[in-house]
Amino acid sequence: MNSPSTQYVTPRRLGIYEPIHQMSTWVENFKSNGNPNTSAPIIVESEDTSHGSQGPFCKYEQEASKPFDKIQRRLAQNREAARKSRLRKKAYVQQLETSRLKLVQLEQELDRARQQGLYVGSGVEGVHMGFSGTVNSAFEMEYGHWLEEQSRQICELRNALQAHIGDVELRILVDAGMSHYFELFRMKTTAAKADVFYVMSGMWKTPAERFFFWIGGFRPSELLKVLVPQLEPLTEQQLIDVCNLRQSCQQAEDALSQGMDKLQQTLAETVAAGQLAEVGYNPRTGTAMDKLEALVSFVSQADHLRQETLQQMSRILTTRQAARGLLALGEYFLRLRALSSLWANRPREPT
Amino acid sequence: MDKVTRLASEKGVVIFSKSSCCLCYAVNILFQELGVHPMVYEIDQDPEGKEMEKALMRMGCNAPVPAVFISGQLVGSTNEVMSLHLSGNLIPLLKPYQPFS
Numbered sequence: 001m002n003s004p005s006t007q008y009v010t011p012r013r014l015g016i017y018e019p020i021h022q023m024s025t026w027v028e029n030f031k032s033n034g035n036p037n038t039s040a041p042i043i044v045e046s047e048d049t050s051h052g053s054q055g056p057f058c059k060y061e062q063e064a065s066k067p068f069d070k071i072q073r074r075l076a077q078n079r080e081a082a083r084k085s086r087l088r089k090k091a092y093v094q095q096l097e098t099s100r101l102k103l104v105q106l107e108q109e110l111d112r113a114r115q116q117g118l119y120v121g122s123g124v125e126g127v128h129m130g131f132s133g134t135v136n137s138a139f140e141m142e143y144g145h146w147l148e149e150q151s152r153q154i155c156e157l158r159n160a161l162q163a164h165i166g167d168v169e170l171r172i173l174v175d176a177g178m179s180h181y182f183e184l185f186r187m188k189t190t191a192a193k194a195d196v197f198y199v200m201s202g203m204w205k206t207p208a209e210r211f212f213f214w215i216g217g218f219r220p221s222e223l224l225k226v227l228v229p230q231l232e233p234l235t236e237q238q239l240i241d242v243c244n245l246r247q248s249c250q251q252a253e254d255a256l257s258q259g260m261d262k263l264q265q266t267l268a269e270t271v272a273a274g275q276l277a278e279v280g281y282n283p284r285t286g287t288a289m290d291k292l293e294a295l296v297s298f299v300s301q302a303d304h305l306r307q308e309t310l311q312q313m314s315r316i317l318t319t320r321q322a323a324r325g326l327l328a329l330g331e332y333f334l335r336l337r338a339l340s341s342l343w344a345n346r347p348r349e350p351t
Numbered sequence: 352m353d354k355v356t357r358l359a360s361e362k363g364v365v366i367f368s369k370s371s372c373c374l375c376y377a378v379n380i381l382f383q384e385l386g387v388h389p390m391v392y393e394i395d396q397d398p399e400g401k402e403m404e405k406a407l408m409r410m411g412c413n414a415p416v417p418a419v420f421i422s423g424q425l426v427g428s429t430n431e432v433m434s435l436h437l438s439g440n441l442i443p444l445l446k447p448y449q450p451f452s
Contacts, residue, residue, distance in 0.1 A: 241439075244439055245437065245439075248436045248437050248439065248441075249437065251381060251384050251385070251436070252381060252433055252436055252437065254380070254381075254384065255377045255378065255380040255381035255384065256377050258376070258377060258380045259373045259374055259376050259377025259380065260373070260377075262373045262376050262377075263373040266371070266373065290371065291371075291373075294372070294373055294374065297374050297414075297429075298373075298374065301374065301377075301429055301430070301433065304429075304430055304433060304434075305433055305437070308433060308434055308437045308438075309437065312437050312438060
């Protein structure tokens with residue numbers, strides 16, 4: 001691009017804020033011309049001489065054929081973008097620094113706790129002390145395997161239903177699916193006996209799943225609400241049976257929930273009265289430790305309710321419906337877990 | 352044990368419980384929801400409580416309480432009651448003891 005006329009460049013902040021591509025354009029042109037274009041001297045009137053990195057050449061020679069305002073606007077936008085980029089980087093670095101400090105703090109706390117031989121909270125592989133911690137990390141690993149197997153079974157069910165395989169083979173898949181859930185309940189019983197608070201906390205599940213938590217797992221009546229619409233059409237008798245099951249389930253849940261409330265209340269009373277363990281034992285109300293033991297039975301009963309609900313549904317439905325039901329259930333939990341990931345990775349404004 | 356059997360037959364629906372047991376409370380709530388008013392016997396307040404506990408275990412209960420008897424027959428503990436209810440077989444057993452509605 002040769003500019004035959006003289007260009008006056010009004011003062012702006014040039015130099016260090018110039019975008020790279022304009023430089024390279026100039027460089028290309030310089031190479032192709034062999035000499036810088038000297039036929040049109042450029043007069044640069046710059047009041048601001050503090051930006052020392054401004055080079056002797058002026059890029060506007062190349063842009064002379066373009067509208068002047070457009071160039072200025074683009075330059076301003078680039079400057080703004082560069083400024084924002086620097087701010088974001090600064091914020092990010094600050095975040096990293098804070099996190100690093102936090103990490104150091106946590107490591108120190110961990111060391112202190114280890115030295116005192118206390119149980120350190122779960123969720124991190126290999127950083128456990130004490131019996132409970134060991135069992136919980138074992139449970140989390142087992143649960144990880146359980147989830148993998150669950151995914152595999154869901155895929156198998158989906159393919160089987162699409163391929164319209166026979167009832168006999170489908171039954172095998174359904175039975176496997178049911179057994180798989182029962183296996184989870186067994187795992188939970190073991191974990192609950194070691195650390196009932198851990199199982200009840202739901203820390204081994206994703207946040208969205210935890211939102212729906214009821215005594216250590218999913219609510220059976222919710223399960224029915226999710227499943228039934230996916231199973232239609234149902235016969236008259238099936239509808240009646242499902243309706244009855246839903247009602248019994250709800251009643252059983254209510255009873256257990258009220259029992260839990262009572263447990264909370266009496267636990268609060270024993271703690272307030274200072275009856276934590278055998279010292280100051282009141283045989284009528286029991287100790288706080290006794291109450292915590294009772295929690296284990298509640299989790300056990302809740303799991304039993306889940307198991308019974310699944311079994312009853314399996315009894316009410318045909319093999320094909322049961323397969324569809326298991327698929328729907330598996331996909332529902334998969335989506336909940338996906339939702340948790342989506343939420344965790346949602347874009348956040350830089351602070 | 353005679354005492355347990357005798358008490359179990361005293362009313363249509365009998366629950367052997369302990370006053371500190373919240374699971375027993377939950378089972379009682381369930382029966383109330385179904386319109387039945389069980390007789391709740393707190394064995395920890397009975398001087399012969401320990402023997403009663405042993406007797407209940409001998410009869411086949413995993414945990415001594417709650418132990419549920421309907422029409423004088425041992426139904427079982429929480430597990431059995433819940434299973435029966437979800438399978439729709441509890442209410443028929445309670446029919447004679449539900450007030451006419």
